[in-house]
Amino acid sequence: MQLSKAWTGLDAWSGVRTWYRNHFLQIDPDQETRFQRSFLHAGRGRRMVGIVLLILIVPTAPWVVPAVFQVPRPAFESIPSLLWWMTLGFSLLSLGVNWMTQLRLRLIAVISAMNLSAIAYLMALRVTASHIGFDIPITVPATVIVGFGALAGLTARYNVVFYLLVTSSIILAELCLVAPQPSVMIDIFAALMICLVSFVGALAVEHAARSAWKDTSDLAYRANYDDLTGMASRAYFREQVEALLQVARREERPVALAILDIDYFKSVNDQYGHVVGDEVIRSVGEEIRLLCRRSTDVAARLGGEEYALFLYGADASDAQRMLGELLQRIRVLRLHDPAGQPIDLRVTTSCGMSSVPPGVTATRNDLLLTADRQLYIAKQSGRDRLCWELFRGGAAKADA
Secondary structure: OHHHHHHHHHHHHHHHHHHHHHHHOOOOOOOHHHHHHHHHHHOHHHHHHHHHHHHHHHHHHHHHHHHHHOOOHHHHHOOOHHHHHHHHHHHHHHHHHOOOOOOHHHHHHHHHHHHHHHHHHHHHHHHHHHOOOOOOOOHHHHHHHHHHHHHHOOOHHHHHHHHHHHHHHHHHHHHHOOOOOOOHHHHHHHHHHHHHHHHHHHHHHHHHHHHHHHHHHHHHHHHHEOOOOOOEOHHHHHHHHHHHHHHHHHHOOOEEEEEEEEOOHHHHHHHHOHHHHHHHHHHHHHHHHHOOOOOOOEEEEEEOOEEEEEEEOOOHHHHHHHHHHHHHHHHOOOOEOOOOOEOOOOOOEEEEEEEEOOOOOOOHHHHHHHHHHHHHHHHHOOOOOEEEEEEEOOEEEEEO
16 A cells, blocks of 8 residues: 555656646757756846845955944854855866856856855855844845745756755754744745746746747747758758868869659649658658768758759769769659559659869859759750769860
8 A cells, every 4th residue: 555655646746747848848858958958048148147246245244234234243253164165166177167157057157056055155154144133034044945946047956955955954054053043934934936037037937038938949940941751951051061062172072963853743743742742752752861871961852843962072983973872762663652552653853964084273152053963954855864064164074
């Protein structure tokens, strides 16, 4: 019976955790690391404000606070000097680490240590002041918690640990270290409410940031990639080719650019419908994507049934061989109707390719125009074939 209750409790906790991650925070496991890096990067400015304020406040507090707020100086003298040095040291360390976004876990650790040491310093001040008859309101360290929570810019999993640790430490300090006072339960309740509101506010900030980041990522993906095939869009392909051509010129590497077009695609739509037509486009696009074995190879859907492929470091013979194998794989594609039944449909493609040897300067438009011209020749020559041209700047050599 007890074991059954334990499993029921675990199941309930697992359900709450799943709802919290998937519905409230809307966490996507595949993109979580990228979001956390982006979230920490976006919070650098507000963290810098908090760190600078802490560096200005901590060294001057033992002299400014007694003069302005009439806090007895012995309250500061009774605080262990280690807490003062820890807070100042972690603040100075955070100042540098804050700008190193590649040190994500170290940044989280340093910022958390800085905040915890600062809160420990304030609670120690409340404890020492209470023992000499001066009451520093609990709202002072609790309000600082709110500020640090908002300025830290940490993600939810770290905020949970941070606020649980801070809240439990404050309760223990109030019950065990602060001098007895009739309002202790009110002070604990006030600290709990302030910590809870601060935690919920931190979650709300993250939720809003996550939603905005997802919207931005979706827009960027739709701008750079084709929805049907997942291949690069025309504009993104041109940007990538332009950048890779500059690298190829600098490193004197050969490149090849090919344009492919599905033969008689209109008849496929007319005979089998657009659903099968979309399946043909996806299947051909997948075969083209499989040819991109390196990060410097780029495949794109230019529009309709036309594709483009950029092969970095491939000379004319390599590009011919790879494209020949690609055309053969497309010829043997097996396609299905919307009901999942195989259909007797043979798909072929025509391909025009422009090859640039090492040391020859070619622009993106040079390659596109040359490949498009060779594609036209392949279409006029009977389709289902590769025609290519060796680009040599002003002079060109063609073959089929």
